[in-house]
Amino acid sequence: MTATRFGRRRAYRPHVLTWHVHGSYLYYLAHAPAEFHVPVKPGRPEGYGGRSDGLPWPDNVHEVPAEEAPSLELDCVLYQSRRNWTEDRYEILSPQQRRLPGVYLEHDPPREHPTDTRHWVDDPEVLVVHVTHFNDLMWDCGECRTRVVEHGVKVPPAVRYTGEIPRGLVVVNDIASRGRRLGADVLDRVRAEVPLDLAGMGSVPLGGLGEVSHEELPRLMAHYRFLFNPIRYTSLGLAVLEAMQCGVPVVGLATTEMAVAVRNGVSGYVDTDVSRLVSRMRGLIDDPLYARRLGEGARRAACRRWGIERFAREWGELLSEVAERRPVAV
Secondary structure (H helix, E strand, O other): OOEOOOOOEOOOOOEEEEOEOOHHHHHHHOOOOOEEEEEEOOOOOOEOEOOOOOOOOOOOEEEEEHHHHHHOOOOEEEEOOHHHHHHHHHHHOOHHHHOOOEEEEEOOOOOOOOOOOEOOOOOOOOEEEEOOHHHHHHOEOOOOEEEEOOOOEOOOOOOOOOOOEEEEEEEOOOHHHHHHHHOHHHHHHHHOOOOEEEEOOOOHHHOOOOOOOOOOHHHHHOOEEEEEEOOOOOOOOHHHHHHHHHOOOEEEEOOOOHHHHOOEOOOEEEEOOHHHHHHHHHHHHHOHHHHHHHHHHHHHHHHHHOEHHHHHHHHHHHHHHHHOOOOOOO
16 A cells, blocks of 8 residues: 555555544444544433444444543544534644634534525635535535535345325424424424324424334334425435435425435426425325335435445545645644
């Protein structure tokens, strides 16, 4: 193997410090060829949950007490939230670590204004990575370099669409408290006309199924005739892509990346007219064979575009590229 200009071998796996911001995303990110060091605090408060959530964490995700983080030998730092950038790095990283090459992973579209929000990372040395092309389009990142690494997901190989439950499933966490942005009112409107079940944190008071584990969610989704995504404005949900990989047709609002993630009549239906979506959902309930055909299209699209192998490869290449900018001695 050939040494790099910093003396490392090409097979070297970069050591990356990052925070637990979105558990499922971190689990998928851990499929990349890198060593991830995740700080934890007593009680595991927000951002410091480590290897939690009952996910099948691989061996390359290492918990480290937050107070020991300054002693880590790292190649780069992966920030995943505004708090990571404005507070956490000053609290737990050494001055030398804060000078390491940085990547900011932006999970969401801009909240304050959809087109004119300036991103808080104002450092041209930091690479801002967006999870969808829509997010990259909408954020004003100033002089920062940006890149898109689209989601990658995987579901258990044995899980396949059956669709025998003639209802739709909605998977949204805390939809009541998150209101119109997550489509609480859309859900209420559609549920009055179409049989729907709601899964996710905080769903029980709404008559829902409650929180479903990452491992069990694909098995649950596969039994439903379709997945309905009522969300107006957020990033492309991992549950949507997991459902598609299982072969579940998806119905949703034609907003954000959903507008191009689902093809009408091929993998499901998206529209901005809720009444037309209601009509499509009723049609899927009445015609299980057609629903299955759309589900097959959804599975082909999801495996081709959002496969875990492509995702892991792109992140591995990106982190290695960033780590190359770290001198041997910092």
